[in-house]
Amino acid sequence: MEEKKRTKAEYRSSLRSKRLIREALITMMREKPFEKITITDIVKTADINRGTFYAHYKDIGEVLSSIKELAIAELSAAFDGMTPDIILANPRPLFDSLTALLMKDREYYRLIFAVEEFRESVMESRFRIADYLMKSTSVQHLATDSSQRAKLTGSLDFLLSGIIDLYTDVLCEKVPLDLESLPEIMTKLSGSVVKQLTEQSVR
Numbered sequence: 001m002e003e004k005k006r007t008k009a010e011y012r013s014s015l016r017s018k019r020l021i022r023e024a025l026i027t028m029m030r031e032k033p034f035e036k037i038t039i040t041d042i043v044k045t046a047d048i049n050r051g052t053f054y055a056h057y058k059d060i061g062e063v064l065s066s067i068k069e070l071a072i073a074e075l076s077a078a079f080d081g082m083t084p085d086i087i088l089a090n091p092r093p094l095f096d097s098l099t100a101l102l103m104k105d106r107e108y109y110r111l112i113f114a115v116e117e118f119r120e121s122v123m124e125s126r127f128r129i130a131d132y133l134m135k136s137t138s139v140q141h142l143a144t145d146s147s148q149r150a151k152l153t154g155s156l157d158f159l160l161s162g163i164i165d166l167y168t169d170v171l172c173e174k175v176p177l178d179l180e181s182l183p184e185i186m187t188k189l190s191g192s193v194v195k196q197l198t199e200q201s202v203r
Contacts, residue, residue, distance in 0.1 A: 030115060095186045
């Protein structure tokens with residue numbers, strides 16, 4: 001029993017140390033270029049010793065990679081259980097899920113999205129999302145030729161870019177909107193775009 005308690009405590013301590021290191025790197029990246037950040041900067045900001053850093057990461061690049069992977073994985077989890085047809089028919093649950101995730105640890109995500117490298121990584125993910133949505137039954141029905149598929153792909157890219165940009169700007173407090181208001185706003189905007197796509201494709 002004591003061994004199990006000790007193992008759990010060590011696991012929690014490891015998670016906490018990794019989080020401190022990740023947050024320290026994000027904070028430092030807002031202050032100076034990535035290539036000028038040192039491990040000394042990280043351990044001082046995180047208030048840990050070098051041994052703790054090396055127990056989890058071999059270098060700063062590995063920390064950066066882990067942050068990107070973790071952030072994308074967490075955001076991607078919002079899509080769990082949702083098919084392309086479900087999302088296009090009613091995107092509100094997806095926006096609710098994304099917003100709840102961001103609100104649960106808003107400061108952490110604010111730090112992430114304030115750094116250009118992370119915004120670029122998230123923005124690049126829109127291509128995978130667009131490909132996923134293009135597999136929906138409704139899109140397959142509408143996109144009967146390459147020209148229509150190109151139009152639909154372009155419209156989805158426009159929509160997804162806007163969604164990502166608005167979430168980013170609200171998180172970074174560049175737009176005076178509450179994060180809680182985004183699901184309703186996004187649902188209305190998405191519905192309008194999807195409607196236009198449908199009308200254009202049937203002409």
